[in-house]
Amino acid sequence: MARSFVTIALPKGKLLEDSLKVLTEVGIPCQDVSEESRKLIFPLPEAEVEIIICRPTDIPTFVEYGAADIGFVGKDTLLEQNKDVVELLDLGFGYCRFVVAMPEEKVPSKLPDGTYNLQELNNQRVATKFPRVAEEFFTEQGMQVFPIKLHGNIELAPRVGLAEMIVDIVSTGKTLRQNKLVEVAPMLESTTRFIANRVSYRMKYERINDLVEKLRQSL
């Protein structure tokens, strides 16, 4: 295996287009890479690159095991999975925020400083794709809650009584409004990150570092 050759894992879905754009800008010709083609592996021998396309939540796993040397993945996924990977660069795109939200009619009372009194939500159920992030946030507030892990359509949970509130990522807040949910606390922000396998980062340092520097300049 040549130390200049890298396998890059890219997330299918909304981050793919921006990911391909920045890679093209740094000289990796990925015009043929697309989700529509149904191919999962795209060899680009001239650029000494192989691109694989995976589910966003699987990217840290591919990279942790070294099946991919590097990957593009949202910070939200990284925070939730806590995998042993090297986080090298903030690529800036794919911005979103983690929030706590709940139905309008159930929001807690406000404190003198204008924020919601989260303590009223102790021991309630939180529907989320991110139980780890949620639990850590509430623990920091000195609270205990019961996270319920869901895989999609989180907004549905409080409407049918599965949970009192949700922890989810929002970019514009439109989905929350459509479902009559109100943000009661901001948590964290997330953007796409460039990650590397810890061994690849050492063994293929020159190549990976070169990519990082080029990406940093093109941002």
Place this chain on the structure above:
Amino acid sequence: MKRTSLGLKTPGGMKDLLPEELMALEQGEEKILSLFQNWAYQKVLTPTLEYGACIQPLEEEENPFLKLFDRQGHVLILRPELTTPIARMVNTRMRSSVFPLRLCYGADVFRYSPSYGHEFRQLGVELIGSPSPVADAEVIALAVEALQEVGREDFQISLGHMGIFTGFMNELNLTKEFRGKYEEMLGRKDYVGIERLVRGENFESKVEETLLKFPHLHGKEEMLQEVLTLSEEPSIKNAVESLRQVYSYLQDFGVQEYVSLDLGILRGFSYYTGVVFEGYVPGVGFPVVEGGRYDALYEEFGDDHPATGFAINLKALVEQTPVSEVISADVLVYGDDLGKVIQEGQKLRQGGQRVEISLEPMTASEAEKLAEEKGIQRIQQV
């Protein structure tokens, strides 16, 4: 009584080893341990169970140990590594030894680890009682030769030094809070987080540069020169000098080409105090060799000894090597008179052959068929 479905499984993270798998491990182990012995390391073994008080004096928040209680209610830990138990053993049972003492081991260790199972084989060495950089170079050279011994060529050892990191942390006069966050992010290899943390602090530019550069300081010997331009602090100079000496002795051992310097290698802020190193092979996503100098551990068990060593994760190392077919016997002995079959079998075994005997009377064609199925080259009728 039939076993339930639980009774048919092994506990999470625990695996059986079938003949082929075990053979690959044992061949690797035999080669590496005989290499260790050629370098005058004596093989020892500590017990599978240790008191929690030995392995882990202070209860941390989260740890990867497999624990149970003894009848008196003491916490017992299945050994997660052997460096600490060997320190206990040397400082209690081997105090009259002549130092420097060279010990080696091959043993199963236990940790809750998602990537390579909760039980895995470690081979390692400890060189106890010498502060010399030659001792560090010796164990690194031995790690290189161990990887070569099992047929590895395209591997890399990355070498760093804890003293350079601690030196910078002390010199820069950072708040405890900042230092805690920085170390935590460095441990998680969250370099984006580090950049944010450092830039958010309004440090003077030289401090900022040092803190940002540190995790990426990487290269051959000239990199150490760069470190010296970042600081005048005596403890850093000493650490750089000791790293330079180790690196230079690696040339005398003939292994320098396999070693890169990399100050981002900080082995988990555990017991390491001096040089630290990791070994990587392509296709394995985590280090297969981990080691370094730990000069403060022995004192915790009584006598103060500087020490250095490493451990190899054998399974990760040999996992990808192709396994030759396991052949159980050289010859199958069969016949109608089972007494004679037994006697002939014993005779051939004394002559050094691996012998399988038929357990029931057998015809020539049955014996041929069995031998073929089992890959036994020869059959012998009595």
